Amino acid sequence: MLRSFHLQRLTGAAGMMLVFGALASPSLAGMTQDLADCTASDRKTSADACTRVMNSGRLPREQVYIGHYNRGWSYFNAGDYDRALADFDKSIASKPDYADTYYSRAVAQHERGDRERSLADLDEYLRRKGEVAEAYINRARLFRRRGEFQAAFSELQRAGALDPGDRKVEMLRALVLSDLGEQGPARAEAEKAVSGLPKEAGAYYARALVAFRDNAIAAASADVEQALSLKDNFPAAHTLKGRIKEQQGEKDAAVASFRRALELPSKSLDARSAQDEARQRLAVLTGSSQPPPNETPDKIAASSPPPPAEAKKSDCRRFIASTRSTVAIDCPK
Numbered sequence: 001m002l003r004s005f006h007l008q009r010l011t012g013a014a015g016m017m018l019v020f021g022a023l024a025s026p027s028l029a030g031m032t033q034d035l036a037d038c039t040a041s042d043r044k045t046s047a048d049a050c051t052r053v054m055n056s057g058r059l060p061r062e063q064v065y066i067g068h069y070n071r072g073w074s075y076f077n078a079g080d081y082d083r084a085l086a087d088f089d090k091s092i093a094s095k096p097d098y099a100d101t102y103y104s105r106a107v108a109q110h111e112r113g114d115r116e117r118s119l120a121d122l123d124e125y126l127r128r129k130g131e132v133a134e135a136y137i138n139r140a141r142l143f144r145r146r147g148e149f150q151a152a153f154s155e156l157q158r159a160g161a162l163d164p165g166d167r168k169v170e171m172l173r174a175l176v177l178s179d180l181g182e183q184g185p186a187r188a189e190a191e192k193a194v195s196g197l198p199k200e201a202g203a204y205y206a207r208a209l210v211a212f213r214d215n216a217i218a219a220a221s222a223d224v225e226q227a228l229s230l231k232d233n234f235p236a237a238h239t240l241k242g243r244i245k246e247q248q249g250e251k252d253a254a255v256a257s258f259r260r261a262l263e264l265p266s267k268s269l270d271a272r273s274a275q276d277e278a279r280q281r282l283a284v285l286t287g288s289s290q291p292p293p294n295e296t297p298d299k300i301a302a303s304s305p306p307p308p309a310e311a312k313k314s315d316c317r318r319f320i321a322s323t324r325s326t327v328a329i330d331c332p333k
Contacts, residue, residue: 031056038070042265046074065094069101076108077266084108099128103138110142118142133163140172145273149179167196167203174206175270178213186210201231202269208240212247220244235261236270239278251285258282 037049050071053059059067072087088105091098106121122139129135140155153176160169174189190207197203208223221244227237242257258278266272 047071065091081108081112099125133159133166149176152176171203171206178210201227201234205237233264234268235264236274239274255285
């Protein structure tokens with residue numbers, strides 16, 4: 001049996017991996033690499049490694065859910081959503097009180113296009129996770145991925161109320177407000193995020209995206225370069241850099257940035273939607289497409305969050321600073 005077993009969670013936008021730790025035992029000879037690979041969902045060897053760990057006969061029964069959970073994220077990152085869902089189902093059957101598996105399954109259900117089941121799992125995730133900011137932040141991420149920006153904003157408001165000191169809420173709120181077309185408040189939130197998180201690549205990315213949507217190309221370029229200097233393995237920042245280069249008429253540089261975005265794991269802020277966008281832009285610029293496994297260009301286009309559209313009559317909203325919420329208003333004529 002595996003001995004001295006403890007858990008640590010690795011969180012990321014594309015997965016929350018469970019780590020096998022403190023496993024020093026002669027009986028584990030030859031399994032060290034499998035244990036490491038099983039906790040790294042972006043490695044091509046991850047799924048097979050998890051399978052070997054689970055089939056070894058040395059994993060305590062009460063920890064089998066970890067193998068299914070990690071393998072599920074490995075399949076998910078490879079675009080194999082059916083097998084990912086099967087593993088998340090088995091993980092829940094093995095340990096139904098582990099809340100994060102419901103969130104994981106909700107993400108996979110979303111990619112499959114099953115909105116109702118995804119919502120049901122999000123509700124179950126929150127019920128089991130409790131009133132903690134992290135739960136609402138994760139729900140906001142998925143609502144935003146769906147293009148349900150007002151729902152995402154509401155979740156972030158709840159997260160901010162529970163943990164007013166969480167600067168990442170401001171970072172995400174800047175993105176969502178920009179998605180809603182509220183560029184003024186989005187700029188203010190982005191400035192606060194950068195001020196509060198000067199070493200956080202995501203804060204500069206958020207400010208860069210808001211600036212890009214304002215057509216402030218020089219400011220967007222400076223911030224996206226700062227984001228990449230802090231974190232190069234950031235697909236969304238590379239995709240945004242590609243859009244900036246495309247806007248500046250630098251086609252070769254744009255193509256290079258889009259290709260770089262597709263080389264990286266889908267484990268950071270806005271990664272999957274940004275990689276979808278990078279594929280679409282490469283198709284336009286080079287006449288070829290690079291769809292992910294098990295997906296077609298039509299499916300990619302359908303699942304990618306839309307950019308903020310010009311406001312229609314029912315779409316105009318105003319940000320109310322005192323309540324940190326938005327309200328519907330009549331659009332200007």
